[in-house]
Amino acid sequence: MSELLEVLSAKLDESQSGLAKLDSYYAGTQPAAFLSPKSAEALGNKLRVLSVNFPKLTVRSIAERLQVTGFRAIGDDNADTDLWRIWQANDLEAQSHLAHLDALVYGRSFVFVWAGPNGPRVTVESAKQVTAIFDPASGEVTAVLKKWLSGTTHHAVVLEADKITRYAGKENALQVVEVLPNPLGEVPVVPLVNSGRLLDFEGVSEMADILDLTDGLNKIMSDALVSSEYFARPRRWVTGMEIVEDDDGNAVNPFSSEANRVWQSEDAETKFGQFDGARLDGYGDIVAILTQQIGAISGLPPHYLGLNGDQPPSADAISSAEASLVAAIFGKHRALGRRWAKVADLVMKVRDGQNTRDFETLWKAPDTRTPAQVADAAAKLAGIGVPLVAVLADPMGYSPSQITTIMQGKRAEALTASGADLSAFLVSE
Structure with a gap:
């Protein structure tokens, strides 16, 4: 193997442990961090994993609002x-x-752009199969590796600015299969990085800040279940009854059989009673505190976390509560928008051989709007002279293809209303 392939392979292998941990938290299968052996024994070893999956909720709440609706060249009012x-x-x-x-x-994650049989081919790749080397000075990608297993054969492809090299064979003995020149002059891969700071070239998981809080919440929920199973059910006591022992000298419970619903004794001095069951109110209070902390750090609104009780929030209350989440998503738009614009640039270079335009990414509005609010905003914008195309894109949120269809319909309506006869412009055969 080449030295570059070895370096990239080692980097990819080193990342697998951390990615597997994040996988387990997203799936809710991480081991219980604080479940003691005695607690597990009290539950009959039946509770191995308990997850209140707020990490998955955090990721999905943001991902659902990251919707690309088109691309537009800088200086052009219309989507491409x-x-x-x-x-x-x-x-x-x-x-x-x-x-x-x-x-x-x-x-x-990563986006690959290359030539396909029917035009530019764009694929999305996972960090579990792909890794990259970044220029520490500029942050640009200098080399990318993708590795995968097909049957019993290991495959790898290394993408550089001047060439693309394919490998195949055994895991530690990959052989060069093909070397292709790269006419683009740059690595045809765009990393979609969830960066938090300037030097976060590899990105940071959106779940990172709430993993420990999630473990704490799961621990409290486990304790509540242990208490419910072992202590919350009422325990009975009896005095004044002779203790019967077995052959080994162990006390025998005369009421152990499920059939013994009624306790009775022939001794008049025998007394029966019942201990109070354990209260679980304290667990609920701690769960609420931890849930509030998760909401504060993640930006999730209270109604996502079940903190609003039985009273459903109003539309205005929802918009106010989602302000932090929406602001975070606008930040994602700025960071990821430039990455998708680079993908658009590569697509044009693959298709045309060059690209002289700079693109911007168009996103669907991430905030929650009622149809009445959207219609009212659109009417006011149109009333002050904003072009219809811009109004349809924002606040209406239509995609470029939908806008094209609407504009064609408007033109057809205008022609019909004017009664124009276009037959004179038709060239007869």
Whole structure:
């Protein structure tokens, strides 16, 4: 193997442990961090994993609102229909959601752009199979590796600015299969990085800050179940009754059989009683505190966390409560928008050989709006002279293809209303 392949392979292998941990938290299968052996024994070893899966809720709440609706060249008011057609041809309406999901879980995902049989080919890749080397000075990608297993054969591809090298063979004895020149002059891979700071080239998981709080919450829930199982049910006591022992000298419970619903004794001095069951109110209080802390750190609104009680919030209350979450998503738009714009740039270079335009990514509005609010905002914008195309994009939130269909319909309506006869412009054969 080449030295570059060895370096990239070692980096990919080193990342697997951390990615597997994040996987377990997202799936809710992480081991109980604080479940003691005695607690497990009290539950008959039946409770091995208990997860209140707020990490998954955090990721999905953000990913659901990261929806790309198109691309527009800087200085152009209209969305680029050619780019959107390529986007749909590569099923990126669905795949982009998965890319955002993985970027939020792992801190990064990757988008590959190359030539396909029917035009530019764009694929979304996981950080579990792909790793990259970044220039520490500029943060640009200098080399990318993808490794995967097909049957019993290991495959790898190393992408560089000047060439693309494919490998195959045994895991530690990969052989060069093919070397392709890279006419783009740059690595055709765009990392979607969930970065929190300037030097976070590898990204940070959106779940990172609430993992410990989630473990604490799971511990409290486990304790509550242990108390419910072992202490909360009333315990009875009896005095003045002769203790019967077995052959080994162990006390025999005369009321151990389930059939003995009624306790009775022939001794008049025997007394029966019942201890009070354990109260679980304290657990509820701690659960509420931990849940509030998770909400404060993650930005999830109270009604996502079940903290509003039985009273449903109003539309205005929902908008106010979601302000922190929406602000965070606008931040994701800025960071990920430039990454998707780079994907658009590579798509144009693959298709045309060059690209002289700079693109911006168009997103669906992330805030919660009622149809009445959207219609009212659109009417006011149209009333002050904002072009219909811009109004349809925001606040109406239509995709470029939908806007094109609406504009064609408007033009057809205008022609019909004017009674114009276009037959004179038709050239007869």
